[in-house]
C-alpha cells in the first residue's frame with residue numbers, strides 16, 4: 001500500500017506568522033476606550049474571517065494536507081456552511097480535530113428578524129455570550145440599471161460608550177467590542193435572510209468603529225478578499241476618535257470615510273456629542289483633510305438634523321464656511337432625525353430641510369439628504385438598541401412632520 005502523502009509545509013517564517021494570526025483569533029479583543037463591560041467570552045475560536053493561507057496553515061497544524069485548508073475556505077465563503085458538522089467533504093477525522101481544538105465556524109443564531117414596510121430588515125443575532133446585536137439589510141432596486149443592491153449596515157460594538165444625545169445605541173450603554181467574525185457573520189446572516197448577495201457594507205450599525213478598529217479592519221479585509229465586496233462599496237462611519245482617522249488613512253483603503261459632524265461649531269457639537277470635548281473641531285477637520293490627501297477618497301460629513309437645534313439657515317452657512325477650510329474632498333449627507341424613545345428631539349419639517357440644502361448648495365457644497373429606511377421597524381439610523389418592540393414615538397405621532405425627500 002502506498003504511504004500517505006506527507007503534508008506540504010509552508011516556509012517557517014510564514015508559517016509562524018500565520019500561526020500567530022490564527023492563534024490571535026481566539027483572544028478577546030481589547031476593549032474600546034471610555035467603556036466598561038467585560039471582554040468577549042472567547043471559548044471557541046472562529047474560522048470565519050480567516051484567509052485562505054491561514055486556513056491552509058491551520059490544516060497543516062492539524063496534520064492535514066494544505067489543500068484541506070482551501071476546502072475550508074470554500075465551505076466558509078462559497079457554500080456558507082453554518083457549522084463544522086456540515087463540512088461534508090472534509091474527512092471526519094479533520095472535522096473532529098477542528099472541534100477538539102476548540103474551533104467553530106463562528107455563526108450565531110438569528111434571535112429575531114423584523115421587516116419594515118419598505119423591505120428593510122433588522123436582524124438580531126444572539127452571540128456566544130448571549131448578548132444581542134443588530135444588523136440591518138437595506139434592499140434597493142435600481143430600476144434604471146436593472147440591477148438591485150443590498151446594503152448591510154453592520155454593528156462594530158455591543159452598544160456604544162460615546163452616548164451621543166440623539167442615538168438609541170448611545171443611550172443603551174456599552175458592553176463590549178465585537179470580534180472580527182462577529183462583524184463578518186452579520187453580512188452572511190443578511191444574505192441568508194434576503195437570499196441575495198450583499199453588494200455594499202456600511203459600518204453604521206451599533207457602536208463606534210474607531211474604538212474597535214482592528215476588528216473592523218479585519219472584517220473589512222474579509223468582506224473585500226473573501227466575500228468579494230469592492231472596497232469602494234464600503235463606508236466606515238465615525239463620530240471622531242482622536243488619532244484614529246490618521247491610523248485609518250495609513251491603510252490607504254479605497255473605502256469612504258463618513259464623519260458624523262452634526263454641528264458647525266465646537267460649542268454646539270459638544271452639547272449634542274459629548275465625546276467632542278476630547279477632539280476639537282479644528283483637529284477633526286485637519287484629520288479629514290489629510291485623509292483625503294492620503295487616500296484620494298472624499299470624506300462624507302454626516303449631519304443629523306435636529307429641529308430647532310442645528311437646522312437653521314445660519315448654521316448651514318457656518319457649516320459651509322467650516323467645510324471650505326477642509327479643501328475640496330468632501331460631501332455632506334443630511335440625516336433628518338429618526339425618533340427614539342426617551343428623547344425630546346424632533347425631526348425638522350421638510351421645508352426646513354430643503355432650506356438647509358439650498359443654503360449649502362448656494363455656497364457650492366455638494367449635499368444629499370439620506371432617504372429614511374426601516375423607520376417602522378426601528379431599523380433606521382440611530383434606532384438600533386437590542387430591542388424589537390414598536391417605537392411608541394412613532395405610534396403616537398402619525399402626523400410626524402417632514403418625511404424625507406428622496
Ligand SMILES: C[S@@+](CC[C@H](N)C(=O)[O-])C[C@H]1O[C@@H](n2cnc3c(N)ncnc32)[C@H](O)[C@@H]1O
Pocket residue numbers: 166167168169203204205206207208209237238239258259260302303304335336337338339340381382383
Ligand atoms: C449609529 S451611528 C454608528 C457609526 C458611528 N458611531 C457614528 O456615529 O458615525 C451611524 C449614523 O447614525 C446617525 N444617527 C444616530 N442617531 C440618529 C438618529 N436618532 N436619527 C438620525 N441619525 C442618527 C449618526 O449620527 C451616524 O451618522
Ligand code: SF4
Pocket residue numbers: 160161162163164167168169170171205206207208239260382
Ligand atoms: S451616533 Fe455613533 S458614536 Fe454616537 S452613540 Fe450612536 S453609535 Fe455611538
